[in-house]
Amino acid sequence: MDSNQLKIFCMVTRLQSFSKAAKKLHMSQPAVSTHVKNLEEYYQGQLFDRTPQGVTLTKAGEVFHTYALRLLEVQDEMEQQLETVFKHENNQIVIGASTTIGNVSLPCSIYLFKEQYPEVELCLNIANAEEVLNMVMAEEVDIGVVEGDTESSSLKSLHVTSDELVLIVPPQHPAEGVITVQDFLKHPLIMREAGSGTRKILATALARHGYSVNQLNVITEMKNTYAIKSAVEAGLGGSVMPLLAVRKEAYTGTLKVLRIIDMDMPLIFNIVYPNNRPLTTKTKLFINFLTDPEENCLC
Numbered sequence: 001m002d003s004n005q006l007k008i009f010c011m012v013t014r015l016q017s018f019s020k021a022a023k024k025l026h027m028s029q030p031a032v033s034t035h036v037k038n039l040e041e042y043y044q045g046q047l048f049d050r051t052p053q054g055v056t057l058t059k060a061g062e063v064f065h066t067y068a069l070r071l072l073e074v075q076d077e078m079e080q081q082l083e084t085v086f087k088h089e090n091n092q093i094v095i096g097a098s099t100t101i102g103n104v105s106l107p108c109s110i111y112l113f114k115e116q117y118p119e120v121e122l123c124l125n126i127a128n129a130e131e132v133l134n135m136v137m138a139e140e141v142d143i144g145v146v147e148g149d150t151e152s153s154s155l156k157s158l159h160v161t162s163d164e165l166v167l168i169v170p171p172q173h174p175a176e177g178v179i180t181v182q183d184f185l186k187h188p189l190i191m192r193e194a195g196s197g198t199r200k201i202l203a204t205a206l207a208r209h210g211y212s213v214n215q216l217n218v219i220t221e222m223k224n225t226y227a228i229k230s231a232v233e234a235g236l237g238g239s240v241m242p243l244l245a246v247r248k249e250a251y252t253g254t255l256k257v258l259r260i261i262d263m264d265m266p267l268i269f270n271i272v273y274p275n276n277r278p279l280t281t282k283t284k285l286f287i288n289f290l291t292d293p294e295e296n297c298l299c
Helices: 003-015 018-025 029-043 059-090 099-104 106-116 129-137 181-186 197-208 225-233 247-252 281-291
Strands: 048-051 054-057 092-098 121-127 143-147 155-169 188-191 217-221 239-242 256-260 266-274
Touching: 003 018, 003 029, 003 059, 018 029, 029 059, 054 059, 092 099, 092 106, 092 129, 092 281, 099 106, 099 121, 099 143, 099 225, 106 121, 106 281, 121 129, 129 143, 129 155, 129 197, 129 266, 143 197, 143 281, 155 197, 155 225, 155 281, 188 225, 188 239, 197 239, 197 266, 225 239, 266 281
Parallel strands: 092 121, 092 143, 188 217
Antiparallel strands: 048 054, 143 266, 155 239, 155 256, 155 266
C-alpha cells in the first residue's frame, strides 16, 4: 500500500464510481480497478460493494476510508513542514569567522549582501581561527572565513583579501613608523590567545629571526579585539594586530601603527569549506560576492 493507492481509493469513494474516478485521476478504469483490487487482496476483504449503479463502501471500507483520509492528511502536513524546513535551510547561511574579519569587515559585507538578497538569512559566529576551522570540519557552519593557511587537504580554500600584521601602540609612543626587532622583543605586549591566526603568523615571523613567542614581554592575553585596542589606548602596552582591524583608530590618531624592521608579517584571509560537501545556491552566491574583486564588498 502506498499513498497513491490511498488517493485512488478515496477518489472512488467520493465519486462512487471506478470510471468517474479514473477520468478525474487521468487513469484508465482497469488501472483504478487493479489498485482497489490489490488493496482488497492485501487486507483479505472486500472494501466496496459493486452494483450496476456504482460502488458503495462496505463496513470494512468505511473503516479503511476513515484511516486513509487521516493518513493522507498527515502526509500532506508532513510535506508542508518539510517544504518549510528545506526552504529555510536553503535560504540560510551559517558563517564562522575569525575575530578580526568577523568583527570588522563581515558585518558590513553581510549588510550589503542582504540588500541584494533580502530573503537570505545569514548567521555569523565569531571565534579564533582554530575554533572556526574546527566548526567547519564538524559541519557546524557552512563556511569559515579565517586568516592564514588552513593546512588541510580536506578543505577547499578561496582567497578573500590580503592584509598585514602591525604593532599598535598608544599615540604618545616615541617611535615613529618603525621599531627594531630588539625593541619589539622588550616592548610590553597584550597578546591574542593560543589558537588565534594572528598569534600563529606572529610566531612564524619571529621564528624566521630565531625567536619564539615565549621570548616576548607579554603582560597579558586577551581574546577580544576591542578590549585589546582599549587597553593599548589606555597605555597598558602594545599589541600585534591586522592593519584591517585598526584602520579607523590609525586614521583618527587614537592608536599609532608601527612596522617592525625586516619582519614583514603578511596575512591572507580565506574562505574555507569541506571538499566533499556540496554548497547551497545561496552559499555559492555569498562566496562569489566576497571573492569577486569587482564587487569590493569587504568594508
